[in-house]
Amino acid sequence: MGSETRVFTLSQVSEHNHSKDCWLIIGGKVYNVTKFLEDHPGGDEVLLSATGKDATDDFEDVGHSSSARAMMDELYVGEIDTSTIPSKTKYTPPKQPHYNQDKTSEFIIKLLQFLVPLIILGVAVGIRFYTKSSA
Template sequence: MGGETKAFTLAQVSEHNTSKDCWLVIEGKVYDVTKFLEDHPGGDEVLLSSTGKDATDDFEDVGHSSTAKAMMDEFYVGDIDTATIPTKNKYTPPKQPHYNQDKTPDFIIKLLQFLVPLLILGIAVGIRFYTKSQ
């Protein structure tokens, strides 16, 4: 990696997307992997499918060895202009109504909805037995 490094836009890197000219962006660096396509253990299609975007996640997901990472130096051609890479949207959960931790009013209403009919039934059965025994 000589003195001055060249900066490429994502559009420039995206132009190199064939088996005869293949560039990748990994961790902000641009690599010309054209000569490595035939030797890549995962096949050339894996590399070709990662052109035109930031391939860092694809690269990391596979879990490359330290030897594979060391090999990258020989394919380095410059850095990516990070302003040209679209930012990833951070997941924002949907807005939900405020959770009311004080459930006392709801709990009392549900308890009464269960107990009042039960009490009425108990009174009715009690009156019936009381009047039959008289």
């Protein structure tokens, strides 16, 4: 008689979220890491903070040893119902304002309103120096 695999929902796993009862989801499998909390090299806070979500990425990012992976077999309690895990939202950049052709002409007008008086002033100063130096 083979033992039947238990399947848990994310909310069921999330209830096991403290130092006396801590479960994690890694690679679609549910692990009861309660007895390992004190021995975890990264500290128990790391494990406790990973409850209530899929901790696969956190686990893989750290780069656990093969002995750590083998130890997980002893902590295995079942599978996660993946339909209960919210799908990861992909990063979508904020919408950029649509390029408005009309704004370009507004910018040119403002630029000209600034530059034209400067050009007139420059020409006037140039004429003044030119007429003074030739007299």
